[in-house]
Structures are given as C-alpha cells and as structure tokens.
Amino acid sequence: MLRRTLAKGAVALTTAGVIGGRQAVAQQDPVEIQFWHGLTQPLGGMLEQVVADFNASQQRYRVNATYRGGYGETMVAAIAAFRANNAPHIVQMFEVGTATMMAASRATKPLWELLQQTGVNINFDDVLAGIRGYYSLPDGRMASMPFNSSTSVSFYNKDMFRKAGLDAEKFPTTWPAVAEAARKLKAAGIANPMTTSWPTWLMVEQFSAIHDIPLATKGNGFSGLDTELTINNPLMVRHMQNLIDWHKEGLFRYGGRDSAADGMLSAGECAMTFASSGTRARIKKEARFEWGTAMLPYYDDVPKAPLNSIIGGASLWSMNKGASTGRSDAEWKGIAEFLAWLAKPDVAAKWHTDTGYLPLTRSGYERVKASGFYKENVGADIPIEQMLRGGGTLTENSRGVRLGGFAEIRNIIQEEMEKAFQGQQDAKTLLENATRRGNVVLRNFERANRNG
Numbered sequence: 001m002l003r004r005t006l007a008k009g010a011v012a013l014t015t016a017g018v019i020g021g022r023q024a025v026a027q028q029d030p031v032e033i034q035f036w037h038g039l040t041q042p043l044g045g046m047l048e049q050v051v052a053d054f055n056a057s058q059q060r061y062r063v064n065a066t067y068r069g070g071y072g073e074t075m076v077a078a079i080a081a082f083r084a085n086n087a088p089h090i091v092q093m094f095e096v097g098t099a100t101m102m103a104a105s106r107a108t109k110p111l112w113e114l115l116q117q118t119g120v121n122i123n124f125d126d127v128l129a130g131i132r133g134y135y136s137l138p139d140g141r142m143a144s145m146p147f148n149s150s151t152s153v154s155f156y157n158k159d160m161f162r163k164a165g166l167d168a169e170k171f172p173t174t175w176p177a178v179a180e181a182a183r184k185l186k187a188a189g190i191a192n193p194m195t196t197s198w199p200t201w202l203m204v205e206q207f208s209a210i211h212d213i214p215l216a217t218k219g220n221g222f223s224g225l226d227t228e229l230t231i232n233n234p235l236m237v238r239h240m241q242n243l244i245d246w247h248k249e250g251l252f253r254y255g256g257r258d259s260a261a262d263g264m265l266s267a268g269e270c271a272m273t274f275a276s277s278g279t280r281a282r283i284k285k286e287a288r289f290e291w292g293t294a295m296l297p298y299y300d301d302v303p304k305a306p307l308n309s310i311i312g313g314a315s316l317w318s319m320n321k322g323a324s325t326g327r328s329d330a331e332w333k334g335i336a337e338f339l340a341w342l343a344k345p346d347v348a349a350k351w352h353t354d355t356g357y358l359p360l361t362r363s364g365y366e367r368v369k370a371s372g373f374y375k376e377n378v379g380a381d382i383p384i385e386q387m388l389r390g391g392g393t394l395t396e397n398s399r400g401v402r403l404g405g406f407a408e409i410r411n412i413i414q415e416e417m418e419k420a421f422q423g424q425q426d427a428k429t430l431l432e433n434a435t436r437r438g439n440v441v442l443r444n445f446e447r448a449n450r451n452g
C-alpha cells in the first residue's frame with residue numbers, strides 16, 4: 001500500500017502525480033512494529049517517550065508501544081498471542097522469563113540471528129558482564145536485547161531516620177544493624193519500619209548472590225535444565241527465620257508479591273524498603289520527604305560477603321507472529337533498527353539517568369560519571385557500584401539465575417513465605433516445601449524441553 005507524500009509544504013495528495021506544480025514522491029507506509037511492555041507509571045511513560053523519539057528520528061518504521069499489564073501478565077499475553085498467530089514483534093520479558101523464551105525457539109528469533117539476517121550491527125563488547133552474561137547463550141551469542149536492566153538496592157526515608165534518632169546519612173550495612181534500626185524506628189512510632197518489593201528476587205535471589213551461595217545446581221541453572229533448587233541451606237534458613245521473627249515483632253511487613261510493595265516508601269508507608277533500582281524514578285516523582293539509597297545489607301560473618309548483586313528488570317525479545325505465520329524482511333529489519341537505536345550511547349545514557357535502571361555499558365557509565373550526574377544525584381551510582389563490587393568478577397553464584405518455569409517457582413516461594421508470615425510454618429519448613437515444589441516445576445520444564 002502506498003501513502004502519498006507529506007513532504008513539508010506539499011499539498012496532501014490522494015493520487016500520485018503533479019499537483020500545484022509539485023512532484024509528489026510516492027512513499028511507502030511505515031512498517032508497523034508492535035511492542036508490548038510491562039512497565040507501570042512513571043516508567044511506562046518514559047519508555048513510550050523513548051519509542052516516540054525513535055519514531056520521530058526516522059520514517060520507515062513506526063513502533064507502537066502498548067502496556068500489557070505487569071511483567072507476568074505480559075509474558076502470558078505474548079505466549080497466548082503467539083498461539084493465536086498474533087504475537088507482537090517485540091515483547092519486554094522480565095529476566096525470570098529468559099529460560100522460557102530461550103526454550104521457545106519457534107516463538108522467538110534470537111538476537112544474534114536477527115542481527116545477522118538484517119545486517120544491523122550492535123556492539124556488545126563493552127556491555128556490563130552481569131548484563132551480557134544473563135542474556136547470552138553458552139557460546140556468548142546474544143539471545144535477547146538488554147534494555148531495562150536493574151539491580152536491587154535499599155531505599156529509606158531520611159526524615160523517619162532522624163525522628164528515630166538514627167544517622168540519616170548512614171544506612172545500616174548489615175542485617176543485624178538493619179533490625180536494630182527497625183527497632184528504633186518502631187520505638188519512635190513508625191508503624192512499619194521495613195518492607196520489601198519482589199520478595200524472592202530480594203530475599204532469595206539477590207541474597208544468595210551477595211553471600212556467594214548457590215540458589216540452584218548446574219551453576220544456578222546456566223549449564224543445564226537438569227538443575228535443582230538449593231535454597232534449603234543454613235544461611236537461607238537463618239535469613240528467612242529472621243524475616244519471620246521480625247514480621248512477628250512488627251519490624252518487617254510483607255508488602256505482597258512481586259512489585260506490590262513498590263509504592264510503599266514513596267507513599268510514606270514504611271521507613272526502609274529493598275527494591276529495584278528502577279524504583280528511583282517513582283520515588284523521585286512521588287516522595288514528599290528526604291530519601292536516601294544504599295547498597296543491600298548482608299551478614300558480615302559470611303566469609304565471601306558481600307559480592308556483587310545480580311541484575312533484574314527485563315530484556316527485549318523479537319517474536320515470530322505465530323507457528324504458521326512469518327514476518328516480512330522489512331518487519332525484521334524494523335525490529336533490529338529499533339533495538340540498535342536503543343543501544344545508542346545517548347539513548348541508553350538518558351534511559352539510565354531518567355529511570356535508575358543500570359547503564360548498559362562500562363563506557364556509558366564512565367560518560368555519565370564524567371558529566372557530573374552522580375554528584376548532582378547522590379546515590380544514583382550505587383546500583384552500578386554494587387554490581388561491580390568484588391572487582392566485577394562474577395562467581396557461579398553471583399552471575400544470575402536461569403531456571404525454567406522461574407515465574408512459577410517465584411510464586412511458589414512467595415506462597416510459602418506468606419504461610420510462614422501467617423504463623424503456619426517456620427523457615428526450615430518454608431524452604432523445604434519451596435524446594436520440593438519448585439523442583440517439580442523444574443522437572444516438568446526439563447521434560448517438556450529436553451529436545452529443544
């Protein structure tokens with residue numbers, strides 16, 4: 001289908017040819033690219049602005065960004081759409097969906113193949129190791145496009161700290177010190193001293209990485225689908241039991257599954273929270289008090305702690321339309337051009353500084369540092385500094401997690417945590433149950449995907 005020229009100053013035409021002395025240049029309609037995302041406000045709006053900027057930067061492609069619910073809902077919607085031969089060109093997939101997408105070879109086109117096929121180049125040499133490793137295949141080729149990679153950090157309300165007689169400029173570095181601060185906050189009348197977003201990401205996945213303990217066998221699942229959970233270990237039991245006890249004591253409040261607690265700190269509903277670095281954008285917009293950020297706490301009697309934290313957030317996957325429906329070369333090219341545009345240093349740097357998500361590359365980080373941004377935005381570099389802790393060398397336990405059915409496993413762990421917070425079980429039972437039930441999910445996934 002052809003669209004008539006809309007060149008500046010030209011009369012809009014209904015047919016090709018010469019009107020009013022001007023030669024109409026026939027031009028193709030832009031190729032439409034559907035992009036489903038799972039970011040709530042204000043991040044969703046920022047992402048849609050990035051897309052609008054891409055659309056304004058060229059005329060061949062038009063990316064349509066649509067919010068499809070949270071990450072979990074977006075994942076379910078994209079899989080269902082593929083089955084109905086109507087998948088989006090690009091889907092934003094949270095990091096826990098990575099193994100599932102890698103196994104869904106009919107539904108997705110790996111990034112390396114997309115770039116090879118379209119001749120579009122994206123240089124991944126300088127991408128942070130913790131990000132690159134998460135989204136690449138064992139041989140190093142990229143499976144998906146890293147976009148909004150986060151890590152998790154502590155956020156706290158400095159006004160509440162002052163009210164409790166705590167040093168507002170020093171967030172406690174260890175878990176016992178956090179509990180002590182929470183007791184003082186409670187004594188000062190703060191109803192909810194601490195909570196957490198993403199309970200499993202924070203209290204199980206990040207916790208294991210920082211303390212250099214495995215979350216699952218086979219290098220946290222990176223080297224095989226025949227992996228088993230190892231979360232029923234003494235350190236995990238110790239931490240979970242502490243959370244259960246602190247909950248009973250009124251020092252910790254469970255704020256719900258996944259991102260449910262994301263808005264609690266900015267609404268003044270707690271004094272401390274542990275959340276995605278990407279929560280920074282929301283806190284900055286909503287908080288009506290002085291707030292601070294700090295690295296995640298740890299147990300300082302654990303020999304290798306604290307190591308680097310791991311990434312979260314999401315990457316972008318290109319999808320086939322359906323099992324029996326292909327895409328045109330122009331569509332694949334449009335997808336690749338858009339992803340390459342996201343990796344442009346200026347675009348990636350703006351996304352990082354606007355949102356709190358990590359810079360994509362080391363050089364990007366250095367550039368932002370040199371610009372003075374971190375001096376003006378104190379604490380904005382804490383997520384990346386925490387990622388690079390330990391010299392940036394990742395261990396098998398600190399490079400991330402790749403499990404089949406991971407979203408389901410997270411739900412199981414959250415369900416078992418909820419039972420414990422309701423007083424129905426202790427930490428040991430919680431972790432035994434979660435391990436047993438999670439391993440069933442892993443075996444089912446392995447059986448279904450054994451032959452690729």
Ligand SMILES: O=P(O)(O)OC[C@H](O)CO
Nearest residue numbers: 094095150276278312313
């Ligand atoms: O809030 P995000 O985008 O950093 O994502 C947090 C978790 O990693 C999602 O699994």
